[in-house]
Amino acid sequence: MGPLAPNEIISEDTNFLLAFxxxxxxxxxxxxxxxxxxxxLAGVFYGYDAVVLKVFFTxxxxxxxxxxFMSLFGWIDLNLVYINPTYLTSAIVGGxxxxxxxxxxxxxxxxxxxxxxxxxxxxxxFIGGLFIGIxxxxxxxxxxxxLYLAKYLxxxxxxxxxxxxxxxxxxxxxLVALAMFAVAEWAEKKFPREAY
Amino acid sequence: xxPRNLLALILIPMGLIIAAVPQNKTNPYKLTADQMLTExxxxxxxxxxxxxxxxxxxxxxxxxxxxxRGQDEFEKFSxxxxxxxxxxxxxxxxxxxxxxxxxxxxxxxxxxxxAANQAWMITRQLGYENNYVLEGGLNYWFxxxxxxxxxxxTSSDEEFARYDFRKSLGQALGGGGxxxxxxxxxxAFTVKPVIKxxxxxxRAAGGC
Numbered sequence: 142m143g144p145l146a147p148n149e150i151i152s153e154d155t156n157f158l159l160a161f162x163x164x165x166x167x168x169x170x171x172x173x174x175x176x177x178x179x180x181x182l183a184g185v186f187y188g189y190d191a192v193v194l195k196v197f198f199t200x201x202x203x204x205x206x207x208x209x210f211m212s213l214f215g216w217i218d219l220n221l222v223y224i225n226p227t228y229l230t231s232a233i234v235g236g237x238x239x240x241x242x243x244x245x246x247x248x249x250x251x252x253x254x255x256x257x258x259x260x261x262x263x264x265x266x267f268i269g270g271l272f273i274g275i276x277x278x279x280x281x282x283x284x285x286x287x288l289y290l291a292k293y294l295x296x297x298x299x300x301x302x303x304x305x306x307x308x309x310x311x312x313x314x315x316l317v318a319l320a321m322f323a324v325a326e327w328a329e330k331k332f333p334r335e336a337y
Numbered sequence: 338x339x340p341r342n343l344l345a346l347i348l349i350p351m352g353l354i355i356a357a358v359p360q361n362k363t364n365p366y367k368l369t370a371d372q373m374l375t376e377x378x379x380x381x382x383x384x385x386x387x388x389x390x391x392x393x394x395x396x397x398x399x400x401x402x403x404x405x406r407g408q409d410e411f412e413k414f415s416x417x418x419x420x421x422x423x424x425x426x427x428x429x430x431x432x433x434x435x436x437x438x439x440x441x442x443x444x445x446x447x448x449x450x451x452a453a454n455q456a457w458m459i460t461r462q463l464g465y466e467n468n469y470v471l472e473g474g475l476n477y478w479f480x481x482x483x484x485x486x487x488x489x490x491t492s493s494d495e496e497f498a499r500y501d502f503r504k505s506l507g508q509a510l511g512g513g514g515x516x517x518x519x520x521x522x523x524x525a526f527t528v529k530p531v532i533k534x535x536x537x538x539x540r541a542a543g544g545c
Contacts, residue, residue, distance in 0.1 A: 148464075202348060209355045306360055312352035319345050326341070 143217035179247025191325030229292035
């Protein structure tokens with residue numbers, strides 16, 4: 142059955158329409174969880190607020206469980222699900238740059254648009270920076286190309302690299318996530334911040 | 338109950354279940370039995386031997402002949418430029434790129450049409466496009482292209498035209514034609530160089 146678009150059950154256009162509605166729902170949830178405040182995201186790094194961590198990790202393990210169960214029932218063919226190809230060097234460099242941007246700016250790309258939508262000026266400035274970065278990278282692509290394409294690993298899955306089945310790796314990830322939530326909540330008590 | 342505990346109470350058992358059950362590795366068919374039956378009955382998967390012979394002679398780059406017989410039979414005789422994918426290896430990973438693509442026209446053939454049709458049905462059900470079957474297989478190829486029978490003198494002009502076309506194709510492809518054929522030497526050497534290099538190239542491509 143699934144995935145719907147690659148199996149031509151829905152057209153590419155319908156796919157975009159669905160993405161549009163899901164995007165709106167995603168933005169709404171982000172806003173109502175308070176992610177449009179830059180202090181919320183920065184709080185993850187300083188330890189006083191772990192809501193972002195908890196929300197995103199819960200979303201990730203929920204989606205993971207959903208996909209694994211749907212695959213088990215034959216509702217989705219996981220071989221047809223797009224996996225981002227891994228370029229190890231650019232993943233690490235990009236992760237560091239992006240992480241630094243998170244701490245300094247207090248937004249991730251998604252939450253910055255959320256913040257801009259409710260009129261936050263810092264979010265709009267962040268989006269400005271985002272576009273400077275995008276265009277800057279695009280126009281100087283020649284300089285980075287080698288670094289960008291270095292250490293191409295194809296589309297590996299962590300479970301394959303570790304030699305585990307997808308299910309066992311899923312269980313481990315759930316346990317790790319729950320442990321992380323406990324640590325994060327302990328940190329919230331340890332490094333409290335009054336009103337923010 | 339704290340939300341985190343509730344979450345753990347739901348997620349951990351689900352994780353345990355998913356860790357314990359075997360992975361679903363079935364490769365679901367893309368077409369329903371009904372769709373498959375309609376396609377098989379429409380016979381659109383068949384390509385006439387004249388069309389294939391003509392494409393071989395024109396060195397049409399979009400044509401890819403796939404011999405689904407065993408390797409020993411393939412080595413004894415095959416069509417010019419054909420690659421060998423025995424039916425038993427059809428689902429092996431190394432051939433997926435050849436069978437599942439949208440550039441070339443793959444034409445399966447075997448001695449009759451049974452094995453070629455099986456190959457076509459399997460690839461079709463996996464959702465692959467551009468796979469066809471040589472009508473009548475190699476047996477009919479011999480009959481129609483390499484050794485066409487002269488129609489009786491009362492036949493229509495159309496039948497004579499088809500016979501002439503087949504005969505010229507057959508001669509060009511090294512067939513017997515009829516008794517006059519050995520005399521027409523020009524066919525023998527205009528055509529031979531055409532086919533040989535193509536055969537080598539394609540075979541190499543099929544190996545990887």
